[in-house]
Amino acid sequence: MNWRHGQDRLWLAAFWGAGLLILLILGSILSCLLIKGGPALSLDFLTTGPKGTPLGISGGILPCLKGTISLMAIALTAAAFPGIVTAVYLVEFGEHSRLKNIINLTVQCMAGIPSIVTGLFGYALFVVYSGFGISLLAGGLSLGIMVFPVIVVTARDALLGVNPLYRLTGLSLGVSRRYLLVRVILPQALPGILSGLLLAAGYAAGATAPIMVTAAAISAGSSGNLFTPVMALPYHLYILFSQHISLENAYGTALVLVLLLLLLNTTALWLRRIKEKGA
Amino acid sequence: MALYVKNFSAGFAGHQILKTVTLRFKKNQINVIVGPSGCGKTTLLKSINRTAEMEKGFSFSGEIRLGKENVYANQDPSVIRRKIGLVFQTPVALPLSIKENVLFGPRYFGCRDKPKLATVAEHCLQRAGLWAEVKDKLDLPARTLSGGQKQRLAIARALAAEPEVLLLDEPCSSLDPASTKLIEALLLDLAGQLTIVLVTHNLFQANRVAHEVIFLMDGQVIESGSRDQMFSHPEQAETKAFFSGLL
Numbered sequence: 001m002n003w004r005h006g007q008d009r010l011w012l013a014a015f016w017g018a019g020l021l022i023l024l025i026l027g028s029i030l031s032c033l034l035i036k037g038g039p040a041l042s043l044d045f046l047t048t049g050p051k052g053t054p055l056g057i058s059g060g061i062l063p064c065l066k067g068t069i070s071l072m073a074i075a076l077t078a079a080a081f082p083g084i085v086t087a088v089y090l091v092e093f094g095e096h097s098r099l100k101n102i103i104n105l106t107v108q109c110m111a112g113i114p115s116i117v118t119g120l121f122g123y124a125l126f127v128v129y130s131g132f133g134i135s136l137l138a139g140g141l142s143l144g145i146m147v148f149p150v151i152v153v154t155a156r157d158a159l160l161g162v163n164p165l166y167r168l169t170g171l172s173l174g175v176s177r178r179y180l181l182v183r184v185i186l187p188q189a190l191p192g193i194l195s196g197l198l199l200a201a202g203y204a205a206g207a208t209a210p211i212m213v214t215a216a217a218i219s220a221g222s223s224g225n226l227f228t229p230v231m232a233l234p235y236h237l238y239i240l241f242s243q244h245i246s247l248e249n250a251y252g253t254a255l256v257l258v259l260l261l262l263l264l265n266t267t268a269l270w271l272r273r274i275k276e277k278g279a
Numbered sequence: 280m281a282l283y284v285k286n287f288s289a290g291f292a293g294h295q296i297l298k299t300v301t302l303r304f305k306k307n308q309i310n311v312i313v314g315p316s317g318c319g320k321t322t323l324l325k326s327i328n329r330t331a332e333m334e335k336g337f338s339f340s341g342e343i344r345l346g347k348e349n350v351y352a353n354q355d356p357s358v359i360r361r362k363i364g365l366v367f368q369t370p371v372a373l374p375l376s377i378k379e380n381v382l383f384g385p386r387y388f389g390c391r392d393k394p395k396l397a398t399v400a401e402h403c404l405q406r407a408g409l410w411a412e413v414k415d416k417l418d419l420p421a422r423t424l425s426g427g428q429k430q431r432l433a434i435a436r437a438l439a440a441e442p443e444v445l446l447l448d449e450p451c452s453s454l455d456p457a458s459t460k461l462i463e464a465l466l467l468d469l470a471g472q473l474t475i476v477l478v479t480h481n482l483f484q485a486n487r488v489a490h491e492v493i494f495l496m497d498g499q500v501i502e503s504g505s506r507d508q509m510f511s512h513p514e515q516a517e518t519k520a521f522f523s524g525l526l
């Protein structure tokens with residue numbers, strides 16, 4: 001009896017320890033960024049472009065922020081629809097089909113491809129073959145390929161999470177699967193699907209490798225032109241750091257990137273909460 | 280409409296559940312199926328309105344007919360599902376308002392006219408004995424209803440598809456006695472308008488509402504007949520044992 005009790009406490013301590021460790025790691029990363037990058041952070045930093053020689057030794061990161069948001073937007077625009085449709089097929093229509101297994105396998109494989117390889121593929125397909133050049137569009141589409149499996153998997157889980165009795169009940173009334181999907185299943189899965197899109201957006205925003213070879217420039221205006229190179233937060237950060245341009249601005253940039261990701265992820269979490277509370 | 284099951288066998292992934300079942304459900308009567316749990320009652324109901332085929336590995340042989348129509352003749356199962364409604368054991372409220380739950384079928388079947396839809400909703404809720412309780416909160420989410428109300432909502436929703444047969448799978452098993460009584464009264468009201476097949480594990484309930492009783496065991500029909508005959512003079516030894524609570 002006592003031994004059991006002791007064992008329980010040991011496990012409990014282990015769980016708490018693990019939880020604390022995670023908090024500790026996250027806390028240290030954040031506080032490190034805050035301490036080292038906080039001083040660089042200012043309204044000017046967010047609203048002006050990089051200045052000085054070498055570029056970035058002073059000034060801000062506005063074009064990088066705009067570039068990252070544009071890349072993210074293009075990636076989502078390109079991948080959201082096909083991703084959600086694929087998930088809907090997997091869960092709602094492909095029940096007994098062979099194709100379902102093939103798609104599942106494909107998605108799994110795509111998720112396992114290193115992002116630099118996706119980048120190289122994007123380079124071959126979009127930059128060279130399609131003739132987009134090193135550009136916002138080529139980078140956005142490459143990121144789209146990268147986040148596609150994330151969207152499929154999160155949307156699939158959101159759909160699978162819908163009470164299966166809704167399907168049985170709905171279909172037993174003699175309505176079509178499409179009607180049931182539109183009126184019941186999709187609205188129920190929506191928070192989960194949106195939350196997945198936000199996770200994918202965060203994944204795209206932080207990815208450096210794919211855009212290095214398809215989109216990113218050390219310096220570029222923020223014209224919003226699809227066919228010109230763009231600056232992006234993670235790449236800017238990489239240059240500032242690796243070329244010893246400005247460690248302080250590198251940390252500042254990192255802080256902005258992490259805050260952006262935190263914002264996306266907490267919104268995603270919040271959306272999922274809504275779903276759990278709902279019907 | 281009368282419903283015929285002829286030499287019907289069914290199972291999942293090669294495991295046979297129903298074994299050459301032959302039955303007739305009488306038109307506009309309450310046909311009650313009783314039998315030990317796991318004997319295939321739910322599988323039989325799901326086979327009749329073709330929801331069983333949604334499940335993995337389902338296969339069947341034999342025939343089920345609604346009047347003259349072969350239930351499995353049509354490629355598209357939705358046509359027959361509309362004619363043969365099924366109310367499940369667990370009360371399910373679709374995540375919509377009370378009114379939209381009832382109108383879920385009619386809207387799909389093409390009714391667009393607002394006053395007509397309102398009439399349909401009221402009429403079906405009336406028939407399900409729920410109208411008085413919900414008439415002032417039709418637009419509230421259906422999940423706010425109690426279990427018994429949800430089950431009557433499920434009946435209203437099924438009726439709104441204008442079925443010729445209504446199948447109910449232990450509809451009262453999770454309900455309190457008062458709700459159970461309401462549903463029994465409701466079924467007695469509905470009989471005469473449509474054919475009812477009720478599965479129950481409650482012999483008292485069977486005795487209260489049945490016109491016809493079918494005793495199913497191990498995927499086979501052991502005996503069937505009118506309520507009085509089945510309760511007073513069962514012929515088979517298994518039936519006797521089951522009805523006296525020995526099985």
Ligand SMILES: Nc1ncnc2c1ncn2[C@@H]1O[C@H](COP(=O)(O)OP(=O)(O)O)[C@@H](O)[C@H]1O
Binds near residue numbers: 291322334
């Ligand atoms: N989808 C399914 N796949 C495999 N076996 C099933 C499935 N549904 C039911 N069964 C099995 O069929 C048998 C009869 O089940 P069921 O029809 O639910 O019985 P009852 O409703 O009389 O309790 C049980 O042994 C059950 O495990």
Ligand SMILES: [Mg+2]
Binds near residue numbers: 320
């Ligand atoms: Mg059952």
